[in-house]
Amino acid sequence: MMDEPAVERLRAAGLRPTRQRVQLVELLFSDGHRHMTAESLHADAGAAGVQVSLATVYNTLHQFTEAGILREVVVDASRSYFDTNTGDHQHFFVENDGTLIDIPGDEIAVSGIPTPPKGHAVDRVDVVVRIRKN
Amino acid sequence: MMDEPAVERLRAAGLRPTRQRVQLVELLFSDGHRHMTAESLHADAGAAGVQVSLATVYNTLHQFTEAGILREVVVDASRSYFDTNTGDHQHFFVENDGTLIDIPGDEIAVSGIPTPPKGHAVDRVDVVVRIRKN
DNA sequence: TCAACAGATTAGAATAGTTCTAATCCCGTG
DNA sequence: CACGGGATTAGAACTATTCTAATCTGTTGA
Ligand SMILES: [Mn+2]
Ligand SMILES: [Mn+2]
Ligand SMILES: [Zn+2]
Ligand SMILES: [Zn+2]
Numbered sequence: 001m002m003d004e005p006a007v008e009r010l011r012a013a014g015l016r017p018t019r020q021r022v023q024l025v026e027l028l029f030s031d032g033h034r035h036m037t038a039e040s041l042h043a044d045a046g047a048a049g050v051q052v053s054l055a056t057v058y059n060t061l062h063q064f065t066e067a068g069i070l071r072e073v074v075v076d077a078s079r080s081y082f083d084t085n086t087g088d089h090q091h092f093f094v095e096n097d098g099t100l101i102d103i104p105g106d107e108i109a110v111s112g113i114p115t116p117p118k119g120h121a122v123d124r125v126d127v128v129v130r131i132r133k134n
Numbered sequence: 135m136m137d138e139p140a141v142e143r144l145r146a147a148g149l150r151p152t153r154q155r156v157q158l159v160e161l162l163f164s165d166g167h168r169h170m171t172a173e174s175l176h177a178d179a180g181a182a183g184v185q186v187s188l189a190t191v192y193n194t195l196h197q198f199t200e201a202g203i204l205r206e207v208v209v210d211a212s213r214s215y216f217d218t219n220t221g222d223h224q225h226f227f228v229e230n231d232g233t234l235i236d237i238p239g240d241e242i243a244v245s246g247i248p249t250p251p252k253g254h255a256v257d258r259v260d261v262v263v264r265i266r267k268n
Numbered sequence: 269t270c271a272a273c274a275g276a277t278t279a280g281a282a283t284a285g286t287t288c289t290a291a292t293c294c295c296g297t298g
Numbered sequence: 299c300a301c302g303g304g305a306t307t308a309g310a311a312c313t314a315t316t317c318t319a320a321t322c323t324g325t326t327g328a
Contacts, residue, residue: 130257
């Protein structure tokens with residue numbers, strides 16, 4: 001059948017390859033990893049000639065996150081960030097301009113995490129190194 | 135002059151000891167450390183008979199944070215958390231119920247943080263261990 | 269002691285990010 | 299090619315937070 005890679009990727013994730021999803025996948029995964037916000041992705045889509053509503057951008061970000069092809073990064077209490085890099089890594093967060101920079105997972109390490117309270121399991125360990133321009 | 139401790143603390147922080155601030159300080163610092171949300175603090179204040187508007191709770195949380203007697207903890211993209219423990223420590227975040235648990239700063243350690251990009255300085259390193267009830 | 273003023277509080281309106289609704293659309297199957 | 303269920307969408311709704319502008323109160327100096 002030789003589907004395009006974007007269509008492949010959606011099928012693999014169990015998502016119907018609609019025009020919007022295919023174009024968003026192409027935008028997101030064609031050229032290295034990227035960090036985004038719903039608004040920033042919607043703007044980038046518009047700039048790239050991809051016609052998609054903000055509601056669909058939100059839906060898509062959540063579906064992709066659930067499907068494991070995106071991950072959510074919590075660094076700011078007022079905005080959700082998403083990341084095309086779902087591998088083991090952490091972040092610098094530039095507080096001045098709201099920018100994220102990857103820290104490879106094999107460079108950084110967290111030690112001495114106590115045993116979680118009884119009946120709880122660790123889901124994920126997030127490190128955010130907050131930096132500022134000076 | 136022998137001011138009450140709450141009044142002392144506010145003076146030391148350069149804040150006028152108004153009725154609302156004094157009562158909030160008493161609520162916040164009388165009995166061990168606590169984590170809170172603007173809404174939860176407003177509710178607790180009400181329950182304790184402290185009459186204060188939600189706007190003042192928000193103002194106060196931000197002023198206290200700026201003054202260094204509270205710190206903000208970013209764990210959830212949709213709500214701001216504050217912490218009376220301003221010392222060196224990290225958190226478990228129970229994703230099921232939105233609860234925070236302290237991890238003492240001398241138990242946990244982060245190593246291998248790369249040098250920040252030129253012209254940037256590290257402000258703080260935050261670790262969030264996300265856990266869930268099972 | 270108290271007038272006066274700057275800072276603080278407040279109710280309610282406004283804002284911003286996100287989610288919801290319910291009407292329309294379109295992908296996949298037969 | 300018709301159909302059915304999932305997907306998209308505009309716009310309304312929602313929620314946390316901030317703003318506004320009127321009122322109040324802590325502080326100070328006469
Ligand atoms: Mn979300
Ligand atoms: Mn804030
Ligand atoms: Zn990343
Ligand atoms: Zn804490």
